[in-house]
Amino acid sequence: MPSKLCDYEILYLIGSGSYGKCLKVRRKSDSKILVWKDMDYGSMTEPEKQQLVSEVNLLRELKHKYIVRYHDRIIDRSKSRLYLIMEYCAGGDLASLITKCRKDRSFLDEETILKIFSQLLLALQACHGQRRRNGNQGKVLHRDLKPANVFLDENNDVKLGDFGLARVLHHDTSFAKTFVGTPYYMSPEQMNKVQYNDKSDIWSLGCLIYELCALVPPFTAPNQKLLAVKIKEGQFRRIPSKYSNDLQECIASMLNLTSTLRPSLEDIMGSLMLRKYVKEYS
Numbered sequence: 319m320p321s322k323l324c325d326y327e328i329l330y331l332i333g334s335g336s337y338g339k340c341l342k343v344r345r346k347s348d349s350k351i352l353v354w355k356d357m358d359y360g361s362m363t364e365p366e367k368q369q370l371v372s373e374v375n376l377l378r379e380l381k382h383k384y385i386v387r388y389h390d391r392i393i394d395r396s397k398s399r400l401y402l403i404m405e406y407c408a409g410g411d412l413a414s415l416i417t418k419c420r421k422d423r424s425f426l427d428e429e430t431i432l433k434i435f436s437q438l439l440l441a442l443q444a445c446h447g448q449r450r451r452n453g454n455q456g457k458v459l460h461r462d463l464k465p466a467n468v469f470l471d472e473n474n475d476v477k478l479g480d481f482g483l484a485r486v487l488h489h490d491t492s493f494a495k496t497f498v499g500t501p502y503y504m505s506p507e508q509m510n511k512v513q514y515n516d517k518s519d520i521w522s523l524g525c526l527i528y529e530l531c532a533l534v535p536p537f538t539a540p541n542q543k544l545l546a547v548k549i550k551e552g553q554f555r556r557i558p559s560k561y562s563n564d565l566q567e568c569i570a571s572m573l574n575l576t577s578t579l580r581p582s583l584e585d586i587m588g589s590l591m592l593r594k595y596v597k598e599y600s
């Protein structure tokens with residue numbers, strides 16, 4: 319039985335994203351803490367609404383311990399608003415964790431990074447393994463992997479969130495509008511407007527793990543034009559010396575300018591450095 323907004327008690331606003339607000343709520347029936355994300359679909363064309371429906375249907379099917387769980391959706395047609403009820407992640411997002419580490423001038427332990435790395439690999443493997451049903455064959459790719467889309471739960475386990483929603487809900491395919499903020503993790507093939515593929519998720523994951531180590535992205539620039547130059551050059555500093563050569567080399571392989579030369583999820587999961595973490599967290 320789909321729920322209604324009055325089934326939830328609003329606790330407070332967690333934050334506002336590119337597509338709407340995220341509120342912490344309590345379900346009245348059992349006091350379970352959840353979040354609702356409200357989004358305005360009023361200015362969408364029919365095809366964009368269809369895309370939104372298919373993205374939400376994909377979310378419903380993605381049930382995995384390291385992926386933010388979708389619980390329900392509420393449509394308020396009078397206000398052209400869609401509310402997604404989702405799992406609450408008490409540990410916040412990785413963007414906040416990186417900001418805190420920078421402020422405290424403290425690097426994360428390699429052990430912590432490898433735990434997050436292995437759990438993200440397992441989450442992405444679950445997505446890539448998920449098949450789209452409505453005719454668009456091909457894997458479910460995240461397409462917007464970044465620290466602000468990766469959350470932690472109360473046990474500091476990873477919860478990968480916000481699949482495709484920002485992309486769909488942005489429904490403006492212009493580069494500037496599609497990417498609110500600076501696209502630090504954009505792959506060379508995306509810069510060259512070549513088809514996004516599963517190895518583009520590997521590039522973004524490499525950028526994310528790099529930033530967990532260095533507390534800054536591998537490629538930075540004062541504007542998107544110069545950022546595109548930096549990304550296409552593909553040069554970046556080694557991660558801080560406290561981290562192993564294995565971790566450096568793994569990240570460097572993921573940031574190969576040629577997407578076909580990047581390792582697959584399975585190649586990375588099977589590496590000597592990660593296989594024991596993948597086994598432990600599977």
Ligand SMILES: CN(C)CCCNS(=O)(=O)c1cccc(Nc2nc(OCC3CCCCC3)c3[nH]cnc3n2)c1
Nearest residue numbers: 332333334335340353386404405406407408410411414
């Ligand atoms: C924008 N930043 C300053 C972040 C401010 C807020 N801090 S934070 O680090 O995300 C944070 C702090 C405490 C709890 C949670 N829990 C949480 N947050 C979600 O989304 C956050 C939302 C995403 C879009 C942009 C606005 C924020 C969830 N989505 C599904 N489950 C979720 N659980 C998050």
